[in-house]
Amino acid sequence: MVNRLEAAWTLAVVALLAGVAAYSTVLLYHIDALPSDPTEYVNVTGHQWYWEFCYPANGSCYNSMYDPTTNTVSGGALWATPGAEVQINVTGADVIHSFNIPQLGVRIDAIPGRTNHFAFTVPDVAAGTQFLIQCTEFCGTYHGTMRSFLVVT
Numbered sequence: 001m002v003n004r005l006e007a008a009w010t011l012a013v014v015a016l017l018a019g020v021a022a023y024s025t026v027l028l029y030h031i032d033a034l035p036s037d038p039t040e041y042v043n044v045t046g047h048q049w050y051w052e053f054c055y056p057a058n059g060s061c062y063n064s065m066y067d068p069t070t071n072t073v074s075g076g077a078l079w080a081t082p083g084a085e086v087q088i089n090v091t092g093a094d095v096i097h098s099f100n101i102p103q104l105g106v107r108i109d110a111i112p113g114r115t116n117h118f119a120f121t122v123p124d125v126a127a128g129t130q131f132l133i134q135c136t137e138f139c140g141t142y143h144g145t146m147r148s149f150l151v152v153t
């Protein structure tokens with residue numbers, strides 16, 4: 001009698017854990033999935049201490065320089081249209097950085113010698129809206145001001 005009870009609760013736990021494992025695996029693949037046809041691709045490179053954005057669609061690259069005294073960037077930014085599906089291909093030029101847009105839940109490491117891919121959807125907001133981009137991996141003296149903006153165009 002005891003043996004049947006033990007077998008029953010063992011099987012119940014095994015079934016529960018198998019269910020959780022299957023669900024988590026599917027969910028993890030779904031989270032990492034890239035869109036088959038994103039609105040735009042942007043190649044993002046972290047440098048000490050600025051972000052470089054390259055737009056393969058027209059072959060242009062911009063070094064986005066942040067000025068902490070005015071909280072503005074010059075030279076370029078990450079531009080995207082409202083509702084756009086943006087795939088970013090992220091790497092590092094010198095040391096490990098991390099590309100982070102806190103308001104959109106975007107965070108992906110920028111590692112020299114490899115390219116990490118991530119996709120996100122730009123919120124449907126008015127043109128001119130800006131979202132802060134911040135390096136979130138300590139990368140040297142000016143890490144704290146290694147910022148830029150996602151600018152909705």
Ligand SMILES: [Cu+2]
Pocket residue numbers: 046047049096097098135136137138139143146
């Ligand atoms: Cu950095």
